[in-house]
Amino acid sequence: MSARVRSSVVSLLACGSLACAGGFSGFFGRKAPEPPPVSSRPPPLVEDLSTFDWSKHLEEWLPAIDACLTRTPSPPAVALLAWSPKPGLVGVRTRGVGPQRWDCLSRSDGAAIERFEPVAAPETHPAEASPLFSRGPHEPPAGSCFDHERAFAQDGRFLGWLSYDVCS
Numbered sequence: 001m002s003a004r005v006r007s008s009v010v011s012l013l014a015c016g017s018l019a020c021a022g023g024f025s026g027f028f029g030r031k032a033p034e035p036p037p038v039s040s041r042p043p044p045l046v047e048d049l050s051t052f053d054w055s056k057h058l059e060e061w062l063p064a065i066d067a068c069l070t071r072t073p074s075p076p077a078v079a080l081l082a083w084s085p086k087p088g089l090v091g092v093r094t095r096g097v098g099p100q101r102w103d104c105l106s107r108s109d110g111a112a113i114e115r116f117e118p119v120a121a122p123e124t125h126p127a128e129a130s131p132l133f134s135r136g137p138h139e140p141p142a143g144s145c146f147d148h149e150r151a152f153a154q155d156g157r158f159l160g161w162l163s164y165d166v167c168s
Contacts, residue, residue, distance in 0.1 A: 041103055042083050042091060042125045054082045055131050055162050059153050063110030064090035069135055071104060071116055072096050078141070079133040081125055084108070093119065093128060131162040 058065070061082050069077040074096030081093040085105070092104045101119040106112070133151070134140045136158050140148045145167035151159040 042081055042093060042127075052127050053131065054127065055133065055151070057082065057084070058133065058151055058159065058162075061090045061092075061108065062153075062159065064106035064108050065092050065110075065133065066135065067106045067110035067113055068092035068094050068102075068104035068116075071113055072102055073100070074098050076134070076138040079135075080129045081127055082133075089114065093125065129165060130168075131164050134161040134163065136160040 061084070065079050065082055069075075069079060069092075072094040077094050077096045079092050079094055080101065083091045085091050088108050090106055090108050092106065093101055094104060095101045099121070103115070103117050103119055104113060105115040107114065131149075132141065132146075138160070140146065140161035140163045145165055146163040147166050149162045149164070151162050153159055
């Protein structure tokens with residue numbers, strides 16, 4: 001038995017598991033492959049747009065939505081779309097007062113923003129802005145093309161406005 005293998009075996013016996021010695025990948029001298037980075041872009045819509053409504057997760061995702069709205073330049077910002085790319089993360093597409101939109105990737109508790117990137121002008125998502133979420137105490141967007149609904153938490157707290165585009 002070579003000295004290197006003997007050393008690894010002794011380390012495993014002392015530790016009691018492969019995890020202590022770096023797992024199988026450390027034991028054989030190779031690093032485990034890194035998982036691919038989570039995209040900050042919304043995924044393709046896989047359900048019928050007429051039945052899709054990301055706002056059903058509004059209260060659950062609110063800490064991340066708030067973090068992303070706060071980070072968005074030109075307040076007051078609105079959330080155009082939200083999604084969960086993987087457990088513990090929430091993606092939010094936002095817009096401030098101007099036309100610039102942003103894709104934000106936040107921890108679901110809102111404690112840290114992982115990524116914040118501008119969205120190119122021609123890029124759109126089929127579910128974008130329906131509904132649009134305006135956080136209270138801000139007012140919903142003006143105009144006759146929106147049907148506004150007050151959004152409340154389960155405990156009755158006012159969260160903001162959900163605005164549905166009725167003109168497109």
